[in-house]
Amino acid sequence: MRTLRMILLAGMAASALTAPSAGAAEVTALDLGAATAARLAMGHVRFANGHDYNATVGFGSGAFHRPGDPPGTLYAVTDRGPNIDCAEIGAVVGMSAEALCAGDTAAKVFPFPAFTPTIYTLSIGDAGVEIVDALPIKTRSGRPITGLPNPLTLTDTEGAFDADGRPLTPDASGLDVEAVARAADGSFWVAEEYGPSIVHIADDGRVLVRYVPQGLEKDLAAADYTVKGTLPAILAKRKLNRGIESLGLSADGRTLYAALQSPLVNPDTAAYKTSRAVRLLKIDAATGEALNEYVYPEDEAASFTADAKAGKVKQSDVKISELVVVGQDKLVVLERISKTTKFHLVELGAGASDLLGSPWDDPKTSPSLEATPDLAAKGVIPLSKTLMLTAEGGPFPEKIESIALLDESTLVVISDNDFAITGDQTKVVRIALDKPWN
Template sequence: MRIALTACLLAAAAFPALAQSVTVFEAANPASLSMGDYTAPGQGGKPMALSIGIGSGAWHGADDAPFRFWTVGDRGPNIACSDAEKTLGVKPEAICAAAPKGRVYPLPAYTPSIYAIDLDPATKSFTLAQTIPVKTRDGKLTSGLLNPLTVASTEDALDGQGKPLTHDPNGIDIEGIVRLKDGSFILGDENGPSMIEVAADGRIMRRHVPAGTEKDYAAAGYDTVGSLPALLTRRATNRGIESMALSPDGAFVYFIMQNPLQNPDAKAYSGAVNSRLYKLDAATKKIVGEYTYAMDPVATYPGEKSPANSTVRISELTAIGTDRLVVLERTEVTTRLYEVTLTDAANIWGSKWDDAATTPSLELTSAETGAVQLLAKTLRLDTSKVPEAPVKLEGVALAGDGRLMIINDNDFGIDGARTQVLLIDGTGIRR
């Protein structure tokens, strides 16, 4: 399937020069990030030293100290049952008999949180300065468990002993973050998918979900608004909103879907590259723009063996000006940062592409037909040329001195990864 393949290949081929300098920051006190040990029950269980994941998204505001960053962890440690033998050391049937296609949550009581971290350039270390657990309106801690979804797809969850866990209407999987001038936050939720307004103290004020799914959150401890396009329920499971951005003047919020939708079906998701990027009025939270971002085909990523384009995903979005954005797309090994500019000509909001009956769908439409205008991409960073870069980079922001900050999602230490923060100069990314 050729979906804007020529344009994407040309963009991916024009790699920038090696970054001028890269500084790697490690935790000043690794023990402060410890979540304890876990070993799956049964013969052969592998012991895991779990640690807090703080790198699923990042933010730095103009009023923040030069090296203060706000980050988020996602839904907590979880392992797909299909990976049980490789990751946990036990046969899937030993721990996943109750839900063979589910996920194991070793610490189901984990509360998704917002973190403030401070970098110390002198010691090349970072410290965890503040933790803000996300709560319901009445102060009840949220969980990272799955919501009781009936329209969008979902999964079954098991605890660390293999016992079924109940779906939680207050469960959130936060992966994107922006911070407003009043200290409140807007978070992107991967699972729902949803966009969550959170007060400075961590209380959820409002959750925006796809129209028609409000009833799935009826028991939640906060207001739920069906303000997002109903079409977003066609996201593949756990490929929702992983990225949030805010224009420097605070007027607009942006988010992009992690992958093309399953529109019209899962086959389209597996082979497509066109993902949807949305622009909202920050005051009203109403969508005012929608744009088509073509991800690089998986074949352009060196060493990737899977032929499915769904191997590539988008994990971060950062605004460097009004309608000037940096998009992080990646595989499990390589990360690329692209700069894009939104234009009126590329705005498809309110067009036929928002109609589920449109054939072929946006996801299956090639730019070569002239039917849709893709956002032009300028490559700013390719980590295959940055040997210091860890894998699974998911958070991006600009430090107060103008350098690019990038942080990895360590998956809570499940595979032994540790959190690392990089400051990179020479990318050409500037406000």
């Protein structure tokens, strides 16, 4: 372990960053600047009790640098837009769930229900972060999509209300985008949580196709774009709001890599809460069909030291929020709670078990993968991980959800500010690695 030199901007205080394998030579917190901040301002909503919510776009749900683009060019994406858990509406807004959510504490309030998930092109440099372009995602007919929940029956969904407590109609075309990649032909790939699904988007923002777990395409028949059930059906057992949050694209554009955010609810919530087995897939970009399926083993919650010191942590607090491709079937995976973020290198194959099409993909298998504490005893070998970097404190924000490599030795991380629901601002940090991750 060693303390690393940091460059700090915007008055941020220094702290140590440790790296047992690959380290960082410099860490720079980048300023968004007044012009960028102005473009991200969404306006405000006033609730019935007089509470004013001033929204700011959060573009930190996913990030990607396309090889061959200028060194500072980065693509970033928003999620579904501002939303507030009805169970927490009292603490955030000062109104009751009865008043705003018809008493449904499992629902969400969408203060800006017409918000359109958007892909941003950013320029990253010493002067800070500049927005170059904003591309709203659209349906096949050119209508801006919303981030409202889908009308799902094969898996669970959630109710939605506006800021006046009026129920919102589910939207079959709605997307909760959580990761982005850009292909050589200019099209985009995004991952999203509702399905969960992988979505191919044309360079003009129109959805070309949405790949979902087998069977779920029937629930989304009313979507204003093509929906195909190509992913393993077992993925529909994702925990609500814990779908696919990480996505990578191979250098040749032929292969996608995606991981669930958390273990599946398989067979039940009890298994999800205690399991450390997250499913990671290699996918054929041409067909949307899975090629391989592996187990990514989460670290124990107690090992996320800053979070553990701040209070009690549970295994279900651990999340896989992003990944970046660093070589052929080699990925660096972002694993976090909130205050502590870890970056692990994994190589697909390399002795790990391929579960695709096996009994572990059958929901009738008992005990399930997620309910099996000793996978090795069942002949399942998870992916082997190498810890590359641990980031916490100092210039590093909480809730890092985006990572991208600008070149082989320059990493950018971005936080998700949740649209400033509680006043948080997006933070962008550039890290000069002391050696490449590949």
